[in-house]
Amino acid sequence: MDRRTFIAIGLLTMSFNSLYQYSWNVFEPMLKTGLNVGIVEISVGFTLFAIFSTSFQSVGGYFADTGGPRIIGIIAAVLSALGYLGTSFINNVYDFYILWSIGSIGEGILYGIATNLAVKWFPESRGLSTGIVSLGFGLGATIANIFIVAFVSFRTPMLIIGILEIILLPSMMFMAKYPEIKKSSRKQNKRDLSNPKFWYMYAAFTLSIVPLTVISSSFGYIGNKLPLIEFTILISLFPLFSGISRPILGHVSDKIGRINTLLISNIMMVTGSIFFILKMYALAISLIGFFGGATISLYFAAVGDLFGAAYSTVYNGIIYTGKAISGILGSTVFALLYIMDKNYSYIFTLLTALSATAILIGIIRHDKNNSLKNEMR
Numbered sequence: 001m002d003r004r005t006f007i008a009i010g011l012l013t014m015s016f017n018s019l020y021q022y023s024w025n026v027f028e029p030m031l032k033t034g035l036n037v038g039i040v041e042i043s044v045g046f047t048l049f050a051i052f053s054t055s056f057q058s059v060g061g062y063f064a065d066t067g068g069p070r071i072i073g074i075i076a077a078v079l080s081a082l083g084y085l086g087t088s089f090i091n092n093v094y095d096f097y098i099l100w101s102i103g104s105i106g107e108g109i110l111y112g113i114a115t116n117l118a119v120k121w122f123p124e125s126r127g128l129s130t131g132i133v134s135l136g137f138g139l140g141a142t143i144a145n146i147f148i149v150a151f152v153s154f155r156t157p158m159l160i161i162g163i164l165e166i167i168l169l170p171s172m173m174f175m176a177k178y179p180e181i182k183k184s185s186r187k188q189n190k191r192d193l194s195n196p197k198f199w200y201m202y203a204a205f206t207l208s209i210v211p212l213t214v215i216s217s218s219f220g221y222i223g224n225k226l227p228l229i230e231f232t233i234l235i236s237l238f239p240l241f242s243g244i245s246r247p248i249l250g251h252v253s254d255k256i257g258r259i260n261t262l263l264i265s266n267i268m269m270v271t272g273s274i275f276f277i278l279k280m281y282a283l284a285i286s287l288i289g290f291f292g293g294a295t296i297s298l299y300f301a302a303v304g305d306l307f308g309a310a311y312s313t314v315y316n317g318i319i320y321t322g323k324a325i326s327g328i329l330g331s332t333v334f335a336l337l338y339i340m341d342k343n344y345s346y347i348f349t350l351l352t353a354l355s356a357t358a359i360l361i362g363i364i365r366h367d368k369n370n371s372l373k374n375e376m377r
Contacts, residue, residue, distance in 0.1 A: 001175070001177070003121045003122070003179075005175070006117040006118075006121050006176065006177070007117070007118060007121075007122075007129060007132055007133060009114070009117060009172045009175060009176055010113075010114035010115065010117040010118055010133035010136070011114075011132060011133050011135060011136040012136060012168070012172060013110050013113070013114040013136070013169065013172055013173075014111070014114045014115075014133055014134060014135070014136030014137045014140065015136035015137075015139055015140030015143075016080070016110075016140055016161075016164075016165055016168070016169060017080075017107050017110055017111050017114070017136070017137055017140070018136060018137040018138060018139070018140040018141040018144075018239060018243075019084075019140060019141055019144055019161060020049055020053070020080075020083070020103065020104060020107045021049070021137075021141070021216050022137070022138065022140075022141030022142075022145070022216060022238065022239035022242065023141045023144055023145055023148055024046055024049075024216055024217060024220070025215075025216065025217075025219045025220040025235045025238075026145050026148045026149050026220070026235060027148070027154050027157075027158075028042055028046075028217075028220035028221070029220050029221070029224065030151070030152070030153060030154035031045065031096065031154050032221075034153055034154055034155075035090075035092065035093045035096060037093050039221050039335050039338075039339070040332065040335050040336065040339070041093055042093070043217060043218070043331045043332050043334075043335040044097065044331075044332060045093075045096060045097060045100050046216075046217040046327065046331040047217075047327050047328050047331045047332045048097055048100060048101045048104065049100060049101075049104040049107075049327065050104075050213070050323055050324050050326070050327020050328065050331065051101075051104075051324040051327060051328070052101045052102075052104040052105050052108065053104040053105065053107050053108030053111065053323070053324075054108055054317075054320050054321045054322070054323045054324040054327070055108070055321060055324060056105045056108045056109055057108040057109060057111060057112040057316075057317035057320045057321070058112075058314055058317025058318045058320070058321065059109075059317070060072050060076060060108065060109030060112055060113070060313075060317070061109075061112045061113075061116070061311075061313030061314040061315075061316065061317035062313075062314050062317075064109075064112065064113050064116070064178070064313045065178070065310070065311050065312070065313045065314050068177065068178060069113045069116075069117070069173065069176040069177065069178055069313075070173060070174060070176055070177065072109060072113070073109070073110065073113050073173030073174075073176050074170045074173045074174060075106075075109075076105070076106040076107075076108075076109035076110045076113070076173070077106060077110065077165065077166075077169030077170040077172075077173050078106065078166065078169075078170060079102055079103060079105050079106030079109075080103050080106030080107050080110060080165055080169060081103075081106070081162050081163075081165035081166035081169065082099065082102055082103060082106070082162070083099055083100055083102055083103010083104065083106065083107070083162075084103060084158045084159070084161045084162030084165060085158075085159065085162030085163070085166065086099035086102070086103075086162075087099045087100060087103070087154070087158050087162075088154070088155045088156070088158040088159035088162060089155070108320070110169070110173075111137075111320070112313050112316060112317050112320065113173070113176060113313065114133055114136075115130060115133055115134060115297065115300050115316065116178070116300075116304075116312050116313040116316060117133065117176065117178070118130040118132065118133045119300060119301065119304040119309060119312045119313075119316070120178050120179055120304075120309045120312060121178075121179055123304070123309060125251075125254055126250075126254070126301045126304050126305065127249075127250035127251060127252070127253040127254040127258065127261075127297075127298065127301045128247055128250045128251040128254055129250070130246075130250055130297045130298075130300055130301045130304075131245075131246035131247035131248070131249065131250025131251065131294065131297050131301075132246070132247045132250070133297075134243070134246040134247075134250075134293075134294075134296065134297035135243045135244065135246050135247055136243065137239075137242065137243060137246070137293070137296075138239040138240055138241070138242035138243020138244065138245075138246070138289075138293055139239070139240070139243040139244075140239075141239035142236055142237075142239045142240040142243065144161070145232075145235055145236050145239070146232075146236060149232050149235075179309075195306070197306065197363065197366075198303075198306065198307075198315075198319070200359055200362065200363050201299065201302065201303070201319065201363070202318075202319050202322055203322075203356075203359055204262070204266075204356045204359040204360050204363070205295070205296075205299050205319055205322045205323075205356075206322030206323075206325045206326050206356075207326070207352045207353070207355045207356035207359070208262075208265075208266050208269060208292075208295055208352075208353065208356035208357075208360075209292060209295055209296065209322075209323060209326045209330075210326045210329050210330045210349060210352035210353070211269050211272060211273050211276070211288045211292055211330070211349050211352065211353050212242075212269075212288055212289075212292035212293065212295065212330075213323075213326050213327055213329070213330025213331060214276075214330045214331075214334050214345075214349050215238060215284075215285060215288055215289065215292075216238075216330075217327075217330060217331035217334070218330075218331065218334055218335065218338070219234070219235065219238070219281075219285070220235075222281075222338075223235075223281060226281070234281060234282065234285050237285060237286065237289065238285050238289040239289070239293075240289075241285070241286055241289035241290040241293060242289045242290070242292065242293025242294075243293060244290075245289075245290040245291065245293050245294040246293060246294045246297045248294070249261055249265065249291070249294040249298060250294065250297060250298065250301065253298055253301065253302075258298055258299075258301055258302035258305060259302065259360060259363055259364055259367070260364070261298060262295065262298050262299070262302070262360055263357065263360045263361065263364065264291075265291040265292070265294060265295055265298070266291075266295075266353060266356050266357040266360055267357060268287050268290075268291040269287065269288055269291050269292055269295075269353045269356075269357075270350065270353045270354055270357060271287055272284045272285075272286075272287030272288035272291070272292075272353075273288070273346075273349050273350040273353045274350060275287065276288070276346055276349060276350075277343075277346040277347065277349075277350060296320070296323075299316075299319060300312075300316045300319075303315050303316050303319055304316075326352075329348075329352065330349075330352075333348070334348065334349070
């Protein structure tokens with residue numbers, strides 16, 4: 001099978017994955033009304049998605065790296081579909097929490113498999129290929145949101161999505177395959193988690209995607225007073241910008257380096273967060289969507305560079321757990337601050353972006369100092 005086929009499988013899988021995050025702003029008002037709950041209660045659903053999708057990605061990654069992605073991928077595909085199929089029939093928020101968590105487990109495992117198809121098969125253009133696969137994480141929701149927003153209830157669109165997933169995703173995972181990795185490479189990779197750079201990257205990743213999480217989880221109620229046409233355009237542009245940026249910035253990172261590209265992206269996220277405070281939502285969503293969307297795929301490519309391909313699904317699964325923390329910060333914590341004082345919640349978003357930028361600057365300075373020391377020896 002031509003290795004480009006795996007890029008297509010990853011792209012289509014990520015297109016469905018995107019609906020869990022980037023269609024949330026469309027589903028959130030429907031769920032809140034249909035289940036008769038408040039902002040904080042429904043925000044817990046997004047937090048559970050972040051926790052379960054990230055927590056199980058490294059678990060699924062272990063099975064994918066050691067035994068291949070096919071079996072664990074099919075199981076994950078069924079779980080992801082059950083999240084939508086089951087939710088279409090629920091009557092209370094607690095059932096929603098359970099089913100959405102089950103679906104999120106599947107989504108997280110599929111995310112890791114899809115992305116690492118690119119990481120493993122295209123080491124010579126890891127940024128670009130990972131970005132192309134991750135393009136689906138914005139493109140899928142961009143297309144789907146246009147149709148979902150036309151529904152009054154969440155039940156019918158979720159049923160349709162669930163049926164499509166249960167048919168298509170297991171079929172694609174059946175064809176998924178990783179390239180063979182030498183045993184010597186596997187033994188070498190097992191020692192790499194002792195590298196402190198990984199944990200600095202983990203902290204930067206966790207904080208840098210909080211603004212992205214805020215828009216993904218909370219714009220449904222932040223922008224509820226906007227005209228319907230403007231709201232629809234913004235929630236459609238957000239995943240679109242998030243998707244198209246990934247191959248673009250991925251290609252840039254192949255040329256100028258991952259960390260340098262991540263620093264540029266974080267500076268733009270800080271700028272977007274300032275526009276968010278000023279309630280200039282179109283500019284905020286454009287910048288945070290474009291530069292924030294590429295962040296995850298850039299970190300995945302960076303981890304592949306640092307540790308190699310042998311256990312990239314596991315290591316990327318570990319770094320992706322930072323999304324669980326950012327999910328709590330960007331959804332539940334943000335919602336609580338928003339209820340207290342909207343300005344507190346907006347400033348909180350800005351501070352997380354600034355903190356991530358500071359960590360990346362520290363990593364770059366540390367790498368430069370090490371390079372100078374090596375040249376002096």
